[in-house]
Amino acid sequence: MTRASRQREREREFTTEQDEDEGVRECSECGSDNLVKSSDRGELICDDCGLVVEEGTIDPGPEWRAFNHQERQQKSRVGAPTTQTMHDKGLTTTIDWKDKDAYGRSISSKKRSQMHRLRKWQERIRTKDAGERNLQFALSEIDRMASALGVPRSVREVASVIYRRALKDDLIRGRSIEGVATSALYAACRKEGIPRSLEEISDVSRVERKEIGRTYRYISQELGLEMEPVDPKKYVPRFCSELQLSEEVQSKANEIIETTAEKGLLSGKSPTGYAAAAIYAASLLCNEKKTQREVADVAQVTEVTIRNRYQEQIEAMGIHS
Numbered sequence: 001m002t003r004a005s006r007q008r009e010r011e012r013e014f015t016t017e018q019d020e021d022e023g024v025r026e027c028s029e030c031g032s033d034n035l036v037k038s039s040d041r042g043e044l045i046c047d048d049c050g051l052v053v054e055e056g057t058i059d060p061g062p063e064w065r066a067f068n069h070q071e072r073q074q075k076s077r078v079g080a081p082t083t084q085t086m087h088d089k090g091l092t093t094t095i096d097w098k099d100k101d102a103y104g105r106s107i108s109s110k111k112r113s114q115m116h117r118l119r120k121w122q123e124r125i126r127t128k129d130a131g132e133r134n135l136q137f138a139l140s141e142i143d144r145m146a147s148a149l150g151v152p153r154s155v156r157e158v159a160s161v162i163y164r165r166a167l168k169d170d171l172i173r174g175r176s177i178e179g180v181a182t183s184a185l186y187a188a189c190r191k192e193g194i195p196r197s198l199e200e201i202s203d204v205s206r207v208e209r210k211e212i213g214r215t216y217r218y219i220s221q222e223l224g225l226e227m228e229p230v231d232p233k234k235y236v237p238r239f240c241s242e243l244q245l246s247e248e249v250q251s252k253a254n255e256i257i258e259t260t261a262e263k264g265l266l267s268g269k270s271p272t273g274y275a276a277a278a279i280y281a282a283s284l285l286c287n288e289k290k291t292q293r294e295v296a297d298v299a300q301v302t303e304v305t306i307r308n309r310y311q312e313q314i315e316a317m318g319i320h321s
Contacts, residue, residue, distance in 0.1 A: 027051055084160040085143060087135040091125055095119045109286075133166065138163050138181040141206075145185055148204040159188035166219050175215055179207045183216040190227050196232040197272045199300040209289050230276035232257050232266065235299070239279055242298045243290055252282035260316045269309065273301045277309030285319075 026033045027046035034047045044054035066072040082089045097119070099112045107115070127133045139160055146156045162184040166172060172180050182205040189196040202209040220227060233254050240250045256278040260266065266274060276299035283290045292303045299306075 014313050026111070027053055030158075056258050077112060082162065083157065085139055087132055087139055088126060093122070095122050099181075134172065135164070135167060138167075138177050141178055141181045142185050145182065145204045147199070149185075149189075149196055149200065151196070155185070155188045155192050155194055159185040160190055162187055162219070162225070164225065165223055167224065171219055171222055175218075176207060176211075178205065179211050179215045180219065182207055182212050183219055186212060186225070187220055187225055188231065191225070193234065195230060195238070195271075197235075197300060199272075199303060230271040232261075232271040232278065235272055235275040236279060239275060239295070239298050243294065245279070245280070245288055245290070246284060247287070249282045249286045249288055250280065252286055253278040256281055256313055256317060260313045263316050265312055265316055270301065270305070272299050273305040274309055275299065276301055277306045277313055280306055281310055281313055281319075 012314065025035050025044075027035065027049060029051045030046065030049045032046055032048040035053060036044055036045050036047045037043075042056055043052050045052055049100055062075070064075045066075055082091060086092075095115065095118055099107050099115060101107055110282070141161045142163065143156060146159070159181075163181055166184065182201060186198065186201045189201075198209050202212055205212065219225070235251050236250055236257070240246075240253070253275070257266075257275065260278075266288055270318055276295050278296045278298075280292060284294075292306050296303045296306055
């Protein structure tokens with residue numbers, strides 16, 4: 001090969017590399033840009049003329065194969081995704097409590113003592129200041145209450161974000177950590193459309209209902225949380241399930257709520273009490289009678305509330321009791 005031809009070859013290679021860097025790919029045979037990757041053979045092929053434009057491409061995927069979720073979890077060499085429910089977002093290193101080495105063999109007493117000290121110091125340095133200790137305690141409280149309420153993980157994530165925002169804006173000052181954490185969880189339930197009443201929230205919390213409501217109003221106003229009024233129909237499936245009522249009663253209760261709400265009866269009323277009264281009325285109409293006490297216990301309202309709402313609803317529906 002002559003010097004001129006070598007020079008032309010180097011220029012062609014340089015142009016090809018430059019085109020690849022700029023994302024310009026075309027077939028050198030027919031000039032088409034309709035190129036297809038063959039993942040099983042590691043080739044880049046022109047779909048028009050069949051020319052192999054590039055071979056031996058690098059596969060960025062894992063070198064192993066998995067056929068179910070359990071195998072994928074076992075073979076994966078990466079950690080869990082970041083989460084807002086932990087004060088360090090899950091990016092910490094945890095020293096295992098098992099006193100074993102990498103091969104599963106028990107370590108010596110000297111090493112055990114050393115690992116114990118390392119664990120202790122690792123726990124201490126995870127929270128470097130008062131703000132992180134505050135966050136660690138609050139997020140553990142949110143996780144505990146969310147587990148007791150049986151709400152999905154998305155609600156815990158939203159509650160953790162709301163609490164972090166409140167901490168950043170210094171809204172915790174002068175208020176209890178438990179109160180703000182509980183209010184953040186209540187706000188997250190409303191934001192995610194998971195109906196939980198203040199009574200249910202206060203049952204799993206360490207603060208009173210009045211403080212939760214007051215703190216919730218404060219943080220929602222300060223953080224600009226746009227909350228829509230709670231729809232009583234969201235409580236109907238859960239209450240009917242706990243009362244072991246049929247689908248017919250559930251449909252009738254939703255019909256009562258829709259009809260009476262259109263006439264303006266819902267304005268200013270508690271959604272749980274309104275839903276409970278509609279379920280009570282529907283159970284009577286569908287011959288699956290439940291007492292006011294049974295419905296009140298499930299909805300955590302008083303019998304007086306159910307009687308008052310019930311009378312208003314049947315009058316609006318034109319039903320005579």
